[in-house]
Amino acid sequence: MPSAFLDVPPDMESGTGALGQPFIEQVSICAFPAPSGTKVNPNQWIMHSGDQLSAALATMPGGRTSDIERNCTYNCVVTNAGKQSNVPVKIRPLIGTLDDGIYMRDSEIEKLGLNFTGVTVPTRHGQCRVFSGVRFRFPDDYNGGAVTYITEHVYELPAHVTNSARSQHTSNLRKHGIIGVPLIAKHVVFVHYSNMYIIDLSIATASPSLRRCFEHMSPLSTLAISKSPEDRDAASLCFANFPGNALNIALEVARRHAPPPWSAFSVTRIGHPIMRIAETCRVCQRAEGEDGVKLSICTKCLQEERPTRAVYCSRACLSADWKQRHKAEHAGEREWNMSEISCPLHVAS
Numbered sequence: 130m131p132s133a134f135l136d137v138p139p140d141m142e143s144g145t146g147a148l149g150q151p152f153i154e155q156v157s158i159c160a161f162p163a164p165s166g167t168k169v170n171p172n173q174w175i176m177h178s179g180d181q182l183s184a185a186l187a188t189m190p191g192g193r194t195s196d197i198e199r200n201c202t203y204n205c206v207v208t209n210a211g212k213q214s215n216v217p218v219k220i221r222p223l224i225g226t227l228d229d230g231i232y233m234r235d236s237e238i239e240k241l242g243l244n245f246t247g248v249t250v251p252t253r254h255g256q257c258r259v260f261s262g263v264r265f266r267f268p269d270d271y272n273g274g275a276v277t278y279i280t281e282h283v284y285e286l287p288a289h290v291t292n293s294a295r296s297q298h299t300s301n302l303r304k305h306g307i308i309g310v311p312l313i314a315k316h317v318v319f320v321h322y323s324n325m326y327i328i329d330l331s332i333a334t335a336s337p338s339l340r341r342c343f344e345h346m347s348p349l350s351t352l353a354i355s356k357s358p359e360d361r362d363a364a365s366l367c368f369a370n371f372p373g374n375a376l377n378i379a380l381e382v383a384r385r386h387a388p389p390p391w392s393a394f395s396v397t398r399i400g401h402p403i404m405r406i407a408e409t410c411r412v413c414q415r416a417e418g419e420d421g422v423k424l425s426i427c428t429k430c431l432q433e434e435r436p437t438r439a440v441y442c443s444r445a446c447l448s449a450d451w452k453q454r455h456k457a458e459h460a461g462e463r464e465w466n467m468s469e470i471s472c473p474l475h476v477a478s
Contacts, residue, residue, distance in 0.1 A: 157182070158349065160226065160310050160318040162330070162383040170226065170310065172382045174346035174375060175368050176319070182342035183321045186328070189336075191271050193326050197221060200323035204269045205308065207233070209241045210262040210279050216240070220305040224318060224325050228253060228309035231263065232284040234291050237306070243283055250284075256434040257284040265308065267316070272329035276315045289433045292461070334380060346375040411439050411455075412446035427451075429459050 157179025163172035176182060186192050194204065202221045209215045218237050232254065243260040250259060262281040268274035286306055310318050317333050319326040333339050347368035371378075409416045410424060417424045422442045430438035439455055441447040457463035 155322070157319070157321045159343070159346065159379075160320075161379045162314045162316075163311075171350065172379055173226075173349040174379060175349055175352075176321075176342070177345040177347065178342045179319075179321050182319065182339065183324070183326075185336075185338045185342055186271070186319075186326055189271055189332075191269055191273055192328075193324065194269055197325075199223075201320065201325045202305065203267055203325050203327050205265055206268055206274070207237070207241065207263050207265045209243060210264045210281075211244075212242070215242065222305045223307045224313075224327070225307045225309045228307055229311040230282065230284050230309055231265065231280050231312065232257070232286050232307040233263075234286055234306055238283065238285055246282065251436075252284055253436055254284075254290055255287040255436045257287060259283070260285060267327045270316065270327045270329050271332045276329060278312060278314070280312060287434065289435055330383065340376065343376040343379070344374070346379070347371055348375075409440070410442035410446055412450050413442060415442045427455065433459070 157176035159174045159176050160170055161172040161174070163170045197204070199221065201223055203224055205220050205222055207218045207220060218240050220233075220237065222231075230252075232252075238260055241263060243263065246259045246261065248259040249256055251257075260283045262279060263283055264277055264279050266274045266277045270276070313327070315330050317328045317330055319328055328339075333343070348371060349368075351369035352367075410422070415422045424440045424442055425447070427439040427441070427447070439450065441450065454463055458465050
């Protein structure tokens with residue numbers, strides 16, 4: 130039987146979000162290497178000994194430095210994969226869970242001397258130009274940055290991401306870009322209350338103190354919301370107890386499916402599908418087809434090729450939202466927050 134683990138964040142209970150920032154800030158998650166090309170990593174686990182693992186890592190040489198302020202980021206060194214000797218670029222990218230590539234700013238791409246492939250593809254961050262590949266490594270991991278990865282291609286982050294005057298401090302997209310967890314094949318990615326740790330897989334399995342911390346885990350795939358029979362308004366996140374040795378299973382999957390130290394994604398995989406949430410009017414929340422409603426997308430969002438865009442059911446809703454906030458969002462004067470709901474319009478009948 131599953132057991133209650135923690136309170137449900139408001140965005141999950143209302144159905145407006147899943148596994149977002151409120152959730153990540155409450156739990157510890159470990160992502161072991163898994164089969165490439167899957168939409169969701171089946172080798173992700175909830176850590177019941179996250180505090181102990183974090184404390185154990187603090188006593189080991191190397192690892193996450195104390196001056197990394199942004200959540201879910203890590204020190205990384207990137208070089209041009211096509212050149213034998215070149216100047217490395219040091220960045221602190223967001224370690225993304227779903228993205229199966231590496232996204233970088235145009236300024237870093239220019240410094241590295243990467244070549245444009247002539248291909249532009251849809252991604253979770255909009256239309257991205259594809260450039261030639263890079264090498265990257267994590268110099269502060271617990272094996273001294275011994276593992277080097279190679280990707281065949283690099284996504285260029287769109288201008289609406291990098292040039293925004295305001296962006297979420299925790300996302301770190303505008304300054305340093307993203308490296309997807311599926312590319313990291315020889316490390317365990319440990320997220321402890323939004324702090325990111327990159328642990329060399331051989332170190333994680335060889336250290337007795339670290340192994341003990343991995344013994345009590347629950348599969349993230351068993352996540353469920355449980356309602357209390359006594360209080361129907363109370364909700365908790367639940368995870369099923371794993372019947373066997375969770376670490377042995379996680380390592381078996383990692384060893385069976387992990388590619389060589391030089392992971393790469395090919396041209397045939399670049400056009401991966403983008404998962405979207407059903408869209409509703411940003412002002413009144415009415416959905417397509419509801420009472421004859423037909424939704425329209427903000428023209429400016431279409432011009433900027435934004436993957437997340439403002440949608441409206443009528444010109445009245447569009448006009449009101451544009452004056453209230455959306456004009457300022459496009460101008461970079463206000464933080465872009467598409468999950469925020471505007472006050473519904475009251476139209477006289």
